[in-house]
Amino acid sequence: xxxxxxxxxxxxxxxxxxxxxxxxxxxxxxxxxxxxxxxxxxxxxxxxxxxxxxxxxxxxxxxxxxxxxxxxxxxxxxxxxxxxxxxxxxxxxxxxxxxxxxxxxxxxxxxxxxxxxxxxxxxxxxxxxxxxxxxxxxxxxxxxxxxxxxxxxxxxxxxxxxxxxxxxxxxxxxxxxxxxxxxxxxxxxxxxxxxxxxxxxxxxxxxxxxxxxxxxxxxxxxxxxxxxxxxxxxxxxxxxxxxxxxxxxxxxxxxxxxxxxxxxxxxxxxxxxxxxxxxxxxxxxxxxxxxxxxxxxxxxxxxxxxxxxxxxxxxxxxxxxxxxxxxxxxxxxxxxxxxxxxxxxxxxxxxxxxxxxxxxxxxxxxxxxxxxxxxxxxxxxxxxxxxxxxxxxxxxx
Ligand code: SAH
Numbered sequence: 001x002x003x004x005x006x007x008x009x010x011x012x013x014x015x016x017x018x019x020x021x022x023x024x025x026x027x028x029x030x031x032x033x034x035x036x037x038x039x040x041x042x043x044x045x046x047x048x049x050x051x052x053x054x055x056x057x058x059x060x061x062x063x064x065x066x067x068x069x070x071x072x073x074x075x076x077x078x079x080x081x082x083x084x085x086x087x088x089x090x091x092x093x094x095x096x097x098x099x100x101x102x103x104x105x106x107x108x109x110x111x112x113x114x115x116x117x118x119x120x121x122x123x124x125x126x127x128x129x130x131x132x133x134x135x136x137x138x139x140x141x142x143x144x145x146x147x148x149x150x151x152x153x154x155x156x157x158x159x160x161x162x163x164x165x166x167x168x169x170x171x172x173x174x175x176x177x178x179x180x181x182x183x184x185x186x187x188x189x190x191x192x193x194x195x196x197x198x199x200x201x202x203x204x205x206x207x208x209x210x211x212x213x214x215x216x217x218x219x220x221x222x223x224x225x226x227x228x229x230x231x232x233x234x235x236x237x238x239x240x241x242x243x244x245x246x247x248x249x250x251x252x253x254x255x256x257x258x259x260x261x262x263x264x265x266x267x268x269x270x271x272x273x274x275x276x277x278x279x280x281x282x283x284x285x286x287x288x289x290x291x292x293x294x295x296x297x298x299x300x301x302x303x304x305x306x307x308x309x310x311x312x313x314x315x316x317x318x319x320x321x322x323x324x325x326x327x328x329x330x331x332x333x334x335x336x337x338x339x340x341x342x343x344x345x346x347x348x349x350x351x352x353x354x355x356x357x358x359x360x361x362x363x364x365x366x367x368x369x370x371x372x373x374x375x376x377x378x379x380x381x382x383x384x385x386x387x388x389x390x391x392x393x394x395x396x397x
């Protein structure tokens with residue numbers, strides 16, 4: 001049984017909520033929910049006890065819950081979830097019909113009307129990610145709704161609500177068939193090896209689809225490419241397929257070597273002709289400067305926060321310095337692809353880091369392309385923070 005309680009909006013935020021802002025946090029509501037169970041339905045009211053919206057209690061790093069309906073008499077029941085998922089699918093039908101792209105996001109949290117969960121599609125297999133215990137409390141209805149979705153073969157999950165959104169290691173299989181892994185999917189004709197039951201990450205970050213395509217189709221031909229924080233080497237593979245004369249992938253995780261070899265191999269590229277280096281990127285930059293290496297394209301896609309043996313990297317503090325390192329080993333007229341998924345700063349600030357990096361070095365540049373989240377990672381205007389991705393193609397002049 002889900003319980004239901006009433007909470008009051010902070011008067012300063014009433015307008016914002018009425019317009020559709022979905023996130024509840026300790027600033028914008030006056031409620032102490034500590035004694036309530038996650039998943040409790042919250043009726044948000046104004047100072048006169050008038051209904052604004054309803055949501056649920058679920059603590060995650062961003063807040064304490066999400067508003068999911070602005071209709072007083074809408075129940076959060078099986079029908080509700082069936083409708084939400086159906087709507088999300090309807091907006092992405094062209095993906096389901098596209099034989100060249102068989103991996104994409106089907107449901108993007110608050111962007112699709114229910115914060116705290118995401119759902120991705122991998123060639124008939126679905127992956128749900130739960131961001132709070134509260135979101136997970138709706139699992140029976142949500143899983144039932146997912147089983148009705150197009151081409152459904154099976155469902156996997158990632159629970160990301162241990163501490164601060166951390167992934168909980170367990171068997172991630174939920175229902176249906178288990179494919180044999182790697183599960184091969186396609187993105188604009190290029191293959192990816194996917195592992196749905198092997199830790200927190202599955203092998204690809206789907207939000208970079210358009211960036212990879214542009215690198216392959218427009219920028220890679222004839223270039224020597226350095227791909228830093230390369231993970232499974234997705235950008236390197238697209239660059240190689242686009243005619244790069246050489247790619248160098250650098251990541252400090254041991255797993256990145258075998259994963260990158262696999263990624264090249266399933267796309268028919270001889271990995272031995274590529275450089276795959278397991279090392280701290282910051283050490284690699286030093287090495288590259290010492291050896292006077294230079295590249296025509298340098299890709300930067302660091303995590304928002306990372307700690308290695310010698311370095312702590314925080315995108316909001318250190319991105320500018322990372323750019324300076326990249327600039328110093330990029331050829332004149334070369335390209336830097338700077339990417340970040342850090343949600344604590346916006347595109348304007350990100351461009352500020354870029355400008356400052358070039359100014360401090362005394363160099364000039366031109367911005368060529370710019371990306372935020374692709375359409376399957378749906379976001380809403382009322383919650384701009386949801387569009388966390390920022391990618392800029394910069395020409396060094
Ligand atoms: N660019 C990748 C995704 C990057 S995920 C893609 O397109 O798929 C972030 C990666 O950064 C992880 O694989 C992690 O191992 C790596 N990483 C974190 N800190 C690092 C460091 N100091 N040096 C090299 N790699 C690092």
